Amino acid sequence: MTPAAPRLIALALGLLGGTLGAPSATADSEPPATSRPPLHSEAETRLMTVIELARRGDYNRAIDDLSDLIDERPNFRLAQLVYGELMVARAGRSIDPLIGEDVAKRRDALLAEAESRWNHRSNAATDGRVPNAIVQLAPEHEHAIVADLEHNRVYLFANVDGVPRLVSDFYATIGSGGAGKEAEGDMRTPVGVYHVTRYLNDHQLPKLYGIGALPVNYPNALDRARGRTGHGIWLHGVPRTTYARSPQASEGCVVIANDDFERLRERVDVGSTPVIMTQGVDWVSPAEADTTRTEVRAAIEDWRHSWQAIDTSAYLAYYDADFVSDEGRDKAAFAAYKKKVNARKENISVDIDQLSIFRYPGEKEMVKVTFDQAYRSNNYSSEDRKTQYWQRSDDGRWRIVLENEAD
Structure with missing residues (x-):
């Protein structure tokens, strides 16, 4: 008898275009190997392999392998659901008439988690793109960390000569209101470029947050300029009674399994590690990334040279008409201030170090740049950490729309 197709396996079949009962290989053959980063979640990899075995018709081996996984991680509810559906399917029955409405809702949440994990497995290859x-x-x-809010995925990248190299990725939960936070209490996860501000261990946290939390600096300067409110956006773990949460179940935080959180935390530098929260990741070739990098760096260098040359007119041309400074000055007030200051300068030296550039998600042609700035003149010197938001204008030029010394 051909086993009935439980909803979970039917979902996998639909994504792959397969047919249950007509496996693409013999039951004794191995599932196709997949190239995964070395820090990828072992539990997820094993679960996806089980679903692949079931898709190929090898229910007995799938159930045996899944039983081992559940023994090791009894709080992995999705694995338990898959196990139950496989047992019922192997018996040639359907689980649907056996469950009530409340159980069905919890099951649907787990199926949404399964779909997210399976979609990623089917489309995870980046082919050297960034x-x-x-x-x-x-x-x-x-x-650096990139949280893909649309696809419930957190990516960890290593810095290789200024270029990101994928190290690992993890399934994640986002806010129950979805992505794009605007106001306090909207249960949404923000879209933007942030950094980790501190680390909180499990002894400092309620059980909801699992083994630890990494708060980020939402709202940043751009969020405040856009009138966004709220606070307490963290990347954190889950209660020890569960392994993972459904795709949209937090109050706005990004949530990952505790073992994944621990792997991630070990590679985070508090006060420094960037966290980009975006609705979908646009993977591009290194050449495409280099084009943007060259354009933005050229604009920043021209801005710096104009400042050093005390060419105030050319310097101010790099500030957008809608520019706002961290002191709240608009373009006119900022220009008046700079003209007054520069009138007393005989020489200026501006050095830039530790330059980072991030394309800002959710904004049209905008980048966020951060750098250490060393300023020297005949009557003043300073060393500051500077953040600027540059946006490409309709004339094709990059201009500064927001600037501050702490973000």
Whole structure:
């Protein structure tokens, strides 16, 4: 008898275009090997392999392998659901008439988690491409994190000579209201470029947050300029009674399994590691990324040279008509201030170090740049950490729309 197709396996079949009962290989053959980063979640890899075995018709082996996984991680509810559906399917029955409405809702949430994990497995190859959100990483950033809110995925990248290299990725939960936070209490996860501000261990946290949390600096300067409110956006773990949560179940935080969180935390530098939260990752070739990097760096260098040359007119041309400074000055007030200051300058030297460039998600042709700035003149000197938001204008030029010394 051909086993009935449980909803979970039917879902996998639909994504792959297969047919249950007509496996693509013999039951004794191995599932196709997949290339995974070395830090990828072992539990997820094993679960996806089980679903692949079931798709190929090898129910007995799938159930045996899944039983081992459940013994090791009894709180992995999705694995338990798959196990139950496989047992019922092997018996040639359907589980649907056996469950009530409340159980069906919990099951649907787990199926949504399964779909997210399976979709990623089917479309995970990057073929050497890089996320266009990371244009350049300064040497101080050993790693960077990209949270793909649309596809419930957190990516960890290593910094290789300023270029991101994929190290690992993990399934994630986002806010129950979806992505794009605007206001306090909207249960949405923000879209933007942030950094980790501190680490909280499990002794400092309620059980909801699992083994730890990494708060980020939402709202940043751009969020505040856009009128966005709210606080307490963290990347954190899950209660020890569960392994993972459904795709949209947090109050706005990004949530991953505890073992994944621990792997991630080990590679985070508090106060430094960038966290980009975006609705979908646009994977581009290194050549495409280099084009943006070259354009933005050229604009920044011209801005710096104009400042050093005390060419105030050329310097101010790099500030957009809608520019706002961190002191709240608009373009006119900022221009008046700079003209007054520069009138007293005989020489200016501006050095830039630790330059990072991030394409800002959710904004049209905008990048966020951060760098250490050393300023020297005949009557003043300073060393500051600077953040600027550059946007490409309709005339094709990059201009600064927001600037501050702490973000």
